[in-house]
Amino acid sequence: MTIKVMLADDHKIVREGLRKLLEKYPDIQVIAEAEDGRKAMQFCKELLPDVLIMDIAMPGLNGIEATRQIVAENQGIKVIALSMHSDRRFVMEMLKAGALGYLLKDCAFEEMVQAIRSVTRNRTYLSPMLTDTVIKDYVRLFSKNEFSVFSILTPREREVLQLLSEGKTTRQIAIDLKVSVKTVETYRQRIMDKLGIYSIAGLTKYAIREGLTSPEK
Amino acid sequence: MTIKVMLADDHKIVREGLRKLLEKYPDIQVIAEAEDGRKAMQFCKELLPDVLIMDIAMPGLNGIEATRQIVAENQGIKVIALSMHSDRRFVMEMLKAGALGYLLKDCAFEEMVQAIRSVTRNRTYLSPMLTDTVIKDYVRLFSKNEFSVFSILTPREREVLQLLSEGKTTRQIAIDLKVSVKTVETYRQRIMDKLGIYSIAGLTKYAIREGLTSPEK
DNA sequence: CAAGAAATCAGGATTTTCCCGATTGTGTAT
């Protein structure tokens, strides 16, 4: 019984590299690649992978939101986050979103295999660099310190904020999310009211600071 | 004959500190403080300082553009840049804009006094950490490698871009710059066409990368 | 179950943007 793995990362080269590396393991089979969160959601429903390796920083729909939705919609799927950041907030949010594993991009490749096997057996896996402290931090920070974008905005609002900060127009966002323009307008308004920031430029900077979008491109 | 100095920095505390430090020198007199580039321009015309200590990162009108305009309008005024950045591009642009001195914010205070006296005698002054390499780089980079915002956009366009990336509306920018809304629209359009970036979010990120605005606030 | 949060949409007035075009001044090249 092979483990069906899907890769979600916006860099083609990364996906190809991982695929190549994973090929050597007969019990693991890469069945698909997705270049952003939305594609990942789509493919998940169609292909039912066992494990999803998910990058966090991706255009359109980032890994955290995508994970939240994928885990909600596909019971049994195991998500492993793959990120450059050891930032507590990312780890925490990813785990809250339902990821079972969290790998740092500079980890040894063997770790990934180990992680895949772990989550398949319904166990969690964190990069050693994270484990200890993170688990503690996670619990401790859970209740207080809730001033990040993740506590202020709803998931849908965060999605819209990310899209806005990627330069999408209201109309385009409406199409992407398959809702009406009016709905998107409402979200923007709510986001602005909640954050007290009334310009796209300001929202963009906020999104950059909170890691919802990258300052590049 | 005392040297009349004006301070332009967006942080009140910095201005106050410098003023206090400069007080000890009987040949130097701080006659005014400005909290942004535009105020600096205004005061310069009214108060005719001999030396202007100019921070680079300031809201509204940054130190580089301000210097460019001040030097053009007030012959004889000596501008000394004061910056956290030793980034070549800043130094180069500041010198091209007409500054005679460039101080790093982590320099010893005595350097500032020395710089003030230097420029008063029509000589340049650069923080020792910069001198050598910078002068060479400056000359070398002058002609080629012109792909920064400073070569692509006109001064006016850069001003508008900065204001846009600070969250100002077209209307507000028109008021700030005392031109019509239509003019500002044209600038925005031109900026977008030149950069190939057609969203405020994208422009904001570009401005951040080029140092025209800060990612904070 | 009631209350609140989240997601969704609409109408209509007001602004902004977008896509054309135009004028004026200032250098710079021929």
Add this chain to the structure above:
DNA sequence: ATACACAATCGGGAAAATCCTGATTTCTTG
């Protein structure tokens, strides 16, 4: 000296986005 590019400035008019004020539905949770 004349032409020519470039910078700065402004306008008209159609299209799109915003703002403001609701409103409905679903879901969770005490």
